[in-house]
Amino acid sequence: MTSIREVAKLAQVSMSTVSRALNGSGYVADSTREKIQKAVDELDYVPNKWIRSLYLQKTGIIGVMAPESIHPFFSSLWNCLESEMHENGYNMIVCNTGGEKEIEREYLDTLERNLFDGMIIGTANLPDENYMKINKPILSLDRIIPGLPLVTSDHWQGGCIAAEKLLERGCKNVLQLSALDDNTVASSQSGLAFAKTMQKNGAKVITEGFVWQDVINYTRSIHRAREILTAHPDLDGMMVTDLCAAAFLKTAKEFGISVPGQLKIVAYDGTYITDFNERTISAIEQDVSLLAKTVIKVLIALINNQPLASNRIYVPVHYKAGDTL
């Protein structure tokens, strides 16, 4: 394979001049440009994107970290992210941690060792310092980490809309699954806003834990739904994530609880899971396409050392009507 070195030699210019000419990244005299083009043609040189990237100290690769990529929210968002990256000349490496801190450390290390030009953090289980000390373009999708740009859905708005919808339908005794005390996670805002709005209007809010492993595993998900519906037979509404909503809908049927008659369900995320269910699940939908566009725009600005208009960007969510409310 012809190298940039050979092109430079034949054109009698420096390698950096060839690089500038091919990348359009600086001034090159027209006569020099012609000589380089002639050498490129003569040697049948095809610029190797990767080798060229090395030269520019860029790899064209962005890492995307999450616990799993099977979850419909992540697989939907990753699908849009991959497409946006491709549009912008980047490749996407999937970094699944399975919730393991060691694997997370390993991927952050890979970022610092320059395999990635930048990284998108969809899971963050280490102390803040681990992310703050990284001197590379890095962006968070959910956890609020000092100094790191955050691009996330407007979860506060989402929680408010869900509460208003359930209140309109007369709910007085509702369930929400997110933890109320973690202010460092942007998505917990939906639970906070939901609880606040419900309580302000005289409803009772029951909070139950539903760990990540319960969400993604069908057997565990159904098991938790059964436990919760048994412990709280007087529940009349809930705002829970898509897969939990599907599990509760199924369990309600098993328990002879009519939906939406006795129990109203609003799913959160609104991925295709809510559409492809036998009854469409009413949902707060995150705009994954706009999220992906915004994330890539911000990350590329970081990679190119451009200033950001804002360090925190909130993408609007909206209500998607279904059969469970």
Next chain:
Amino acid sequence: MTSIREVAKLAQVSMSTVSRALNGSGYVADSTREKIQKAVDELDYVPNKWIRSLYLQKTGIIGVMAPESIHPFFSSLWNCLESEMHENGYNMIVCNTGGEKEIEREYLDTLERNLFDGMIIGTANLPDENYMKINKPILSLDRIIPGLPLVTSDHWQGGCIAAEKLLERGCKNVLQLSALDDNTVASSQSGLAFAKTMQKNGAKVITEGFVWQDVINYTRSIHRAREILTAHPDLDGMMVTDLCAAAFLKTAKEFGISVPGQLKIVAYDGTYITDFNERTISAIEQDVSLLAKTVIKVLIALINNQPLASNRIYVPVHYKAGDTL
């Protein structure tokens, strides 16, 4: 950052000797190894996996090509593949083509330009020659391409099981969606085996097209399901992919067709979509975990120039009981 060059200089050996010692990839005298270790310690040198890979002419990256990564079969398989790759020290780049030939060509080009150590082909829309001419480790998940190893589910077995299940329940007039005439695609074997087994037992098989864009898009999926159930009101059974099965289940409800009373549905793939539906969809389940393990084992053998025991590997599928049969 300390480079391997500085280590070599301090230890007064060649860079390739340092590389051999650090990678354990060839003979290095004990005294030399000690000198290198001393230099490594003194310079606080941490071998950079990526730079080291470059030196070994490997990047540690495997490309995985599919039309989309949102589809539950792909997102489930990709999730397992990423995990297997991580176990084996590889990173996964997602290469979504959206069905575009030009994007596929671009990714094959990226493979040839050495960004990937190997590639897994989950979609293949170019003439065979495009894949056959590639002199890099490459493996197909579905299309049968001369000379390329194939790792796929035993779709023939899957089609037979689905047919036997529907025959046991007395079905006489069934639908299948895959094209019957494409012998170059391993997954079409399920349709062939299904039709053959049904017809041999006196049932009528109706074949209808359902293009990829119809499968992944909810609105189009429901639209096609309505068209098909309107055109064939006497259907009593079907074997269709997971998302189609969910669309048909929903449409049957809308049309007042009882499932499984009047219409029996067997989904193909058996991803979590079939579990998280209000009624569990009976399915032929592909073993994505075993598929991923097998794919990575074969690809790593190819990368390391090891001989393959077989060029075509078929992973067994099994029947997963549900409420629609």
